[in-house]
Amino acid sequence: xxxxxxxxxxxxxxxxxxxxxxxxxxxxxxxxxxxxxxxxxxxxxxxxxxxxxxxxxxxxxxxxxxxxxxxxxxxxxxxxxxxxxxxxxxxxxxxxxxxxxxxxxxxxxxxxxxxxxxxxxxxxxxxxxxxxxxxxxxxxxxxxxxxxxxxxxxxxxxxxxxxxxxxxxxxxxxxxxxxxxxxxxxxxxxxxxxxxxxxxxxxxxxxxxxxxxxxxxxxxxxxxxxxxxxxxxxxxxxxxxxxxxxxxxxxxxxxxxxxxxxxxxxxxxxxxxxxxxxxxxxxxxxxxxxxxxxxxxxxxxxxxxxxxxxxxxxxxxxxxxxxxxxxxxxxxxxxxxxxxxxxxxxxxxxxxxxxxxxxxxxxxxxxxxxxxxxxxxxxxxxxxxxxxxxxxxxxxxxxx
Ligand code: AN7
Numbered sequence: 001x002x003x004x005x006x007x008x009x010x011x012x013x014x015x016x017x018x019x020x021x022x023x024x025x026x027x028x029x030x031x032x033x034x035x036x037x038x039x040x041x042x043x044x045x046x047x048x049x050x051x052x053x054x055x056x057x058x059x060x061x062x063x064x065x066x067x068x069x070x071x072x073x074x075x076x077x078x079x080x081x082x083x084x085x086x087x088x089x090x091x092x093x094x095x096x097x098x099x100x101x102x103x104x105x106x107x108x109x110x111x112x113x114x115x116x117x118x119x120x121x122x123x124x125x126x127x128x129x130x131x132x133x134x135x136x137x138x139x140x141x142x143x144x145x146x147x148x149x150x151x152x153x154x155x156x157x158x159x160x161x162x163x164x165x166x167x168x169x170x171x172x173x174x175x176x177x178x179x180x181x182x183x184x185x186x187x188x189x190x191x192x193x194x195x196x197x198x199x200x201x202x203x204x205x206x207x208x209x210x211x212x213x214x215x216x217x218x219x220x221x222x223x224x225x226x227x228x229x230x231x232x233x234x235x236x237x238x239x240x241x242x243x244x245x246x247x248x249x250x251x252x253x254x255x256x257x258x259x260x261x262x263x264x265x266x267x268x269x270x271x272x273x274x275x276x277x278x279x280x281x282x283x284x285x286x287x288x289x290x291x292x293x294x295x296x297x298x299x300x301x302x303x304x305x306x307x308x309x310x311x312x313x314x315x316x317x318x319x320x321x322x323x324x325x326x327x328x329x330x331x332x333x334x335x336x337x338x339x340x341x342x343x344x345x346x347x348x349x350x351x352x353x354x355x356x357x358x359x360x361x362x363x364x365x366x367x368x369x370x371x372x373x374x375x376x377x378x379x380x381x382x383x384x385x386x387x388x389x390x391x392x393x394x395x396x397x398x399x400x
Contacts, residue, residue, distance in 0.1 A: 004064040004112065007043040010035040010205070013306065023112055026203050034303060036243075037205040041250050048253045051220075056104050056213045062247060063209055066111045070140045074103035075213055079221050079364070083333055088348065088363045089222060090330065091214060094337055094370030098160060101211060101237060101368050102132035106200065108210035110136035113198040119143050122186065122197035124178035126233065126292050127157030128369055133200055134164035145197055147171060147178045154291050154338070154374035174286055175233075176297045183299075202236025203299055211237055215244025218364055225258045226361040229344040229351075231368050232262040232271055232315070233293035235304025241366070242307035258364075260313040261356075262304055263347030265290050265323060265340075270298055274305065275315040281305075289320040289377060292340035292369060314356055318346035327371075336371030344368075 005021035012018075012028035013036050019025055021037065028035055039062060046061035055075035057063070077095040082088045093101035110133070113121050120143030123133045130146035130153070137144035146161050150170035161168055171178050179201060186199045200207050214237075218225065224245070230238040238260055245257040264272050265288030274281035286296035298304060308315055318326075320339075326349065327342035344365035351357045371378065388394055 004066050004115070005037075006065060007039050008037050008064070009040065011038045012036075013302070023116055023198070023206065026205065034203055034300065035205060037209060039247060041247070044251065046251065048248075048251075056107050056210050059213050059216050062212075062216075063108060064112060064206055066108075066115055068111060068114050069107070070111045070114055070136055071107050072097040072103070072135070072139060074107050074210075075217065077217070079218065080333075080335060084329070085359070085363075087359065087361060088365060089225070090335055090345075090365050090367050091218065092335060092337070093214075093366060093368050094341065094373075098128075098132045098135045099156075099370035099373055100128040100132060101214065101366070102128045103136070104213055105202070105207035105210040105240075106132045106136040109133075109198075109200040109204060109207035110140050110142065112206050113137075113142060113200070114140045116198060118198045119196040120145065120198070121200045122182060123147070123200050124175065124182040125153070126175045126294060127153040128292055128373065129201065130166065130168075131157045131160035131164070134161045134166035137166070138164045143167070143197075145169060147182055149173060149175050149178050152291055152294060155376055156373045175295050176286070179234075179297075179299060201299070202234050208236055208240040208243070211240035212244030212247070214366065215241045216248065219245070219248055219254055222362070222364070224254050224256055225364045227261055227313075227351075227357055227363045228258045229261045229263055229347050229363065229365045231290070231293055231340045231343040231347075231366065232264050232304055233268075233295040233298065233340070235262070235271065235298040235300035237366070237368070238262050239300055239303035239307045242311065257311055260307045260311045261347060261351060262308050262313070262315040263343045264315065264317050265293055265343060266317045266319045268294050268296060269315075269317040270296055271301060271304055272315045272317045274301065275308070288323070288339075290323055290339035290343060291374070292338060293343065314351065316347055316350055318343060318350055322346040322350065324377075327377075330367065331371070335367060337367035338369040338371055338373040339377055341367040341369045
């Protein structure tokens with residue numbers, strides 16, 4: 001068997017300590033920071049012009065080498081140019097098998113879990129991670145335990161977890177409490193060995209390897225944009241996408257990296273608070289209509305911070321009203337994304353009005369999840385229906 005992490009070293013971004021890669025080590029044994037999975041570009045054979053296949057595994061040269069791959073064609077999502085803003089592209093991650101970008105990570109994470117002798121996987125989730133972990137575990141024949149904040153997961157995400165046969169556990173409070181349970185249980189003594197359920201939250205660097213492929217697809221399709229806007233909850237995805245761009249830079253495929261912009265909802269904006277020097281990346285009672293990013297203590301805060309800091313980007317916050325307006329605007333362009341996914345457009349519009357970006361800049365907005373994830377939000381505005389009871393009335397309606 002090929003050693004899955006042959007090309008990698010796990011390196012602490014804070015103290016520089018290096019660790020032999022292992023599925024079970026995620027934090028620096030010396031300082032506790034989350035470790036980076038760093039690829040040794042000398043060991044990469046990748047020929048950028050000659051990639052084969054589609055989706056996440058098209059980039060297998062830059063991924064862990066796993067003996068069993070659990071895949072459902074994730075990745076290769078559409079990049080859609082907006083009518084209203086011709087230099088703006090929407091990366092529609094709702095087109096993934098379970099309807100969110102999480103599938104990119106789960107194909108790698110669950111494939112890894114399938115090579116370990118574990119019974120299953122465990123995740124805390126605001127919903128999408130649960131739906132994705134449940135589906136990929138089912139595909140792999142593994143069990144799946146999802147730990148959810150009681151009463152605040154969007155309906156379709158919960159329904160997906162049910163459909164795919166996950167064991168669903170709810171805890172009082174927010175996602176942050178749910179994640180605390182999982183982290184304490186599984187990582188409490190920094191020894192996941194001996195635990196039967198493999199943790200696939202975004203602390204797991206191997207899952208994030210799958211998510212970095214978003215950057216590869218963008219580069220293949222439109223080159224390097226000036227800005228990439230990413231909705232931020234736990235901060236794993238913005239870090240992963242940045243990591244993808246950086247690897248291509250290191251391999252000489254591209255010659256610059258886009259500015260990364262992290263967008264949060266006003267009531268759940270710990271990264272914005274930290275970015276502005278207003279204290280640690282923590283808010284105690286996160287609130288927003290975008291339940292996917294209702295997160296007050298982002299576990300990847302330092303990773304997300306670096307992505308933005310090292311690219312001269314920005315963290316900004318948008319109101320729930322701005323999020324819903326952006327969701328509606330995308331809807332009228334034919335693009336159906338859940339509220340969290342629309343935060344990137346809301347952030348773009350704010351950055352535009354504040355002069356941080358310009359209409360000429362080439363921009364990619366990550367629309368992280370599908371509109372159908374949260375139908376309740378879509379119907380909240382009491383949409384008006386025209387009631388008719390005869391063909392005549394219908395004729396009248398369309399002949400106006
Ligand atoms: C649609 O499912 O955290 O900043 O548990 O579902 O990487 O956390 C979801 C996150 C953005 C934020 N958009 O990504 C979960 C979960 C959507 C999401 C995010 C999420 P991160």
